[in-house]
Amino acid sequence: MFVKLRFSSGYEVKTSPLIMRFGDDGGPVDPPEPVLVETGQEWRVPWRNGQTIESATTQRWTSLAEQRDFTHAWQTTEAVGQQVQCAWLNGESISQHYQLAFSSSHPLTGTDFTWRYASLLPSEQTTWLMRWRTKSPITGTDFTWRWKAGPLTGIDATMEWWQSPHEVGQSVLMHWGPYPWQWICYWVAHPFAGAVKLRFDEQSQTYTGAISMRFDEPHKVCYWGLPGGDQRGWDDVPTNEIKVPITAPLARSYLMQPTFSCVRVSDELPIILSSFKYQHSRGQFAATANMRFMTKIDFERALGELLRIQVNGYEFYVVVEVDSSQLKFNNYNYTATGRSRIAELAAPYQAPRNYSNATAKTIAGIMSGLLSDGWTLDNKMIDFPVPERVFNVLNKTPAEALNHVARSIGGMLLCDDATKTVSVVPLWPVMPWDTADATCDVILNEAVILEHNTNKVVAPEYNAIHVRGEQDGVSGRVKRRETLGDRYAPDVTEPLMTDVQALRQRGSAELANSGTKAQSSIKTRIAAWLPPLRPGQLIGIQYEQYLYKATCNAISIDVIITQNGALSIKQSAELLKNV
Structure with missing residues (x-):
């Protein structure tokens, strides 16, 4: 409701004020008086210090x-x-x-x-x-x-x-999970907080220029590691056992449809191969491949190119490097050899050079600095700081220098050619003396194993070793647990041994390499339920009442197309086990 006041004439002085009434015509209505509502708040706190409190x-x-x-x-x-x-x-x-x-x-x-x-x-x-x-x-x-x-x-x-009546119990809830790794930096020889004093003992003089005040830069060290908190040291942190092994099914018969194809990565041009052999072992930074082409045209199209080869749905990248041909009457063979994609960081694509760390870095930072052309690092080793001028490598390509660093700290390289990622993993992801309680990466059974041969390699077994650095390094004794530590391996001297974790990783790898081992070779298939094996995996072979466990040392994949068009695909693995 709106009240409109309209003034149609000029203002005149009135003897009485203007009264506006709302409601009853009988006169103004007074508002009702408010009803008093009692609201109270009372606090009473008595305190007695006697028999009753x-x-x-x-x-x-x-x-x-x-x-x-x-x-x-x-x-x-x-x-x-x-x-x-x-x-x-x-x-x-x-x-x-x-x-x-x-x-x-x-x-x-x-x-x-x-x-x-x-x-x-x-x-x-x-x-x-x-x-x-x-x-x-x-x-x-x-x-x-x-x-x-x-x-x-x-x-x-x-x-x-x-x-029971007198038992005392306590319930504690604890959340456990992996900490995310991050860069941790600290200052070395940081100067104490102070003041700059300016003293004027002479009269002012005309001076053109500026006064330079120099302060020494504090020395800062950063390393890639675990953040602080309620946790134990790195060497005592238990691993979360969440690994689920790849298990080959046990069946009366296996129906398989093998597939094999090859294309040139630059333009997806198909290349026809009649055979393909792919080999990789621990210690190699790149896998090697041997290919035989169906025609001379395919041979010429593939030279110096990066090929993507699919074997039963699994991809392999190979750079074709060295070619060869064999010409006979009514028989022409065009073959070539190559390496996996990491060869882009090796000769002849990269020139050898010298490397050195001008500033203090971590070992992960040093390895990451060796990569280029889109390659990234996935470090699965324990990181540690390296002082300046300690890392020095002469006349090596980036791939060779990276492999040298990995071997120096007791690791090896595994490359994902599709994503151009280099993983640095321990040379022995599972120590030979810990395989009994470890979870296998792949479990095979007798039905999928085509051939299994075993021979013994005799070597002395050590349970302790001295590992030393050089001028800026540390030295220590690495002993296999639950042993006397009385059989010493030859000492190891490495400039990168600048931290206790470096000693531990390198010494563990040296002790794992020693001892008499059973060297086995197996042949099996490649299928959707059985991917290609990789070096470093813990392979299990399930017998009736026994699970044989061994570490994969090398793998080989063979693809052959016969003259009648039949396609045969097999993979072989070399396994090592302490005896």
Whole structure:
């Protein structure tokens, strides 16, 4: 509603003011006087220091239709208790009652919680009851929960807990998970906080230029590692065993449809091959490949190119490098050899050079600095700091220098040619003496193994070794656990041994290489349920009542297309196991 005031004539002085009335014509209506609503708050805290110590707090709020009471009491003599009462009234329809009591000497303490809809739903009720006894002959906790919604539907659940009377228990919740690694930096020989004093002992003179003030730059060291927190040292942190082995199925027969194709990566041009052999072993930074082409045209199209070869759906990248041909009467063979894609960082594509760290870095930073052309590092070794001018490599290509660093710290290189990622992993991901309790990466059975040959390689077994650095390095003794450490391997001296973790990783690899080993060679298939094996994997062979475990040292994949067009695909693996 709007009131419009219109002035149609000039202002004139009136003898009486203008009165505006709303409502009854009988005269002005006065507003009703406000009704006083009493609202009070009261606090009472008595304290007595004698036979009875009591602390009570009472708090009340009241209004016309609402009420809430709070009572808190504490006693320490015959009965120590705490009581809280909360009531809420809104007319006569909703009621809530909550009571909590605690006693250390009284035989029974109870907690009652009741919610009722008195007027609206007289047939519905929820009751929660919890009791705790600490002095009775039998300690127990009762938990009862009832819910009823009408005479036909009902759920009644009861849970009880009993234990001996004087037992004391504690429940601790601990979240465990891998910490994300990050760069951790600290200052070395950092100067103390101070002040710069400027003293003027001569009169001012005209001077053109600026006054240079030089301060020594603090020495900062960064390394890639675990952040601080409630955790143990690196060498004691247990691994989360979440690895699920790839298990070949056991069947009466296996139906397989082998596939084999090759294309040139630059333009996806198909290249036809009649045979393909792919080999890789630990210690090699690149895998080697031998190819035979179907025609001279395919041979010429592939020279100096990067090929993507698919074997039963699994991809392999090969750079064709060295070609050869054999011409006979009515028989022409065009073959070539190559390496995996990491060869892009080796000769002849990269020239040999010298490397040195002008500043302090971590070993992961040094290895990452050796990569280029889109290659990235995935370091799975324990990182450690390397002081400046300690890393020095002469006349090596980036791939050779990276492989040299990996071998120096007890690791090896595994490359993902599709994503151009170099992984640095331990030379022995599972120590030979720990294979019994380790989880296999791949488990085969006798049905999928075409051939299995074993021979013994005899070598002395060591259980201790001295590993040393040089001028800025450290030295230490690495001993195989649960042994006397009395059979020493030849000492190892390496400039990169600048941290205890470096000694531990290199010494462990040297001790794992020693000892008499069973060298096995197996032949199996490649299928959707059995991917190509990789060096460093822990391979298991399941016999009837025995699981044979060994570390994969080298792999070989053979693809042959016969003259009648039949396609044969097999893979072989060389396994090592301590005996």
